[in-house]
Amino acid sequence: MYGMNQLNNVLSAISHPTRRAIIGRLANGPARFLEIAKPFDTALNAVTKHLKSLERAGLIERKKQGREVFISFRGEPLREVAGWVHEYERFWHTHLDQFEQYFKDKKKKEKKR
Amino acid sequence: MTKSTKTIEFKFERTIPAPPGEVFDAWLNPKIPGNPWNAADKLLLNSKVDGFFYWTFKGTPHYGRFTEVERPARIQHTWMSPNTLGQESTVTVTFQKNGENTLMTLVHSDLPDDDKARSHEKGWNYFLNIFPEQFGNASRK
Numbered sequence: 001m002y003g004m005n006q007l008n009n010v011l012s013a014i015s016h017p018t019r020r021a022i023i024g025r026l027a028n029g030p031a032r033f034l035e036i037a038k039p040f041d042t043a044l045n046a047v048t049k050h051l052k053s054l055e056r057a058g059l060i061e062r063k064k065q066g067r068e069v070f071i072s073f074r075g076e077p078l079r080e081v082a083g084w085v086h087e088y089e090r091f092w093h094t095h096l097d098q099f100e101q102y103f104k105d106k107k108k109k110e111k112k113r
Numbered sequence: 114m115t116k117s118t119k120t121i122e123f124k125f126e127r128t129i130p131a132p133p134g135e136v137f138d139a140w141l142n143p144k145i146p147g148n149p150w151n152a153a154d155k156l157l158l159n160s161k162v163d164g165f166f167y168w169t170f171k172g173t174p175h176y177g178r179f180t181e182v183e184r185p186a187r188i189q190h191t192w193m194s195p196n197t198l199g200q201e202s203t204v205t206v207t208f209q210k211n212g213e214n215t216l217m218t219l220v221h222s223d224l225p226d227d228d229k230a231r232s233h234e235k236g237w238n239y240f241l242n243i244f245p246e247q248f249g250n251a252s253r254k
Contacts, residue, residue: 086121086123086224086226087196088123088196088221088224089123092123092125092219092221093125095147095148095149095152096125096127096147096217096219097147098146098147098151099127099129099139099140099145099146099147099148100127100128100129100147101146101147102139102145102146102147103129103130103131103136103139104130106131107130107131
């Protein structure tokens, strides 16, 4: 059975735009650490932390080839998570996020006046 | 029709930066983004006790009947759609004052829990939307 902790790890891993961008990069094929870090305007240790989060979720794996380490994407955890996501779980999350954002934007505008 | 005995319930909470009365009214106003009526292609809405609603979203029909409308604290209505497999599910929304904000809680209960309702295919589309076409390519490797 797919554990709740693992589900949380995967959802947490894909909740950050940088980590989604890393997955997008790795979906094209395995890459070295510096190749992954290059497009991001962020410190290398921040990229390391993002990779650890993805690794904890099982979304990436590291393989040594000679002296080099290649990082590759694993799709299986996302397939498992998809099975957990009920139509209405997505529906209400999306709608309530929009509803909350509407009031946040409204409050910001009122403060500016 | 045989009723599915296995049901599932989802609970969501949001803190909304406005008083309960304002949030309550916004939830029933189709012009406000985020409430279920806002994105409807076709909408009939009578938000009084025993009033009905009908709306379609991307061609999928939804029906329901309001069972509780208590401004500013609580709204409850039934909810039927192809995703409830013809069964009547229940949506309960409560608005609780929390300082200057409102703690809004939405519970969608009595949902049939089976593979059709979980909708694996749609689940995949959700992720495919997040990770454009590269993800689809990678998952086939």
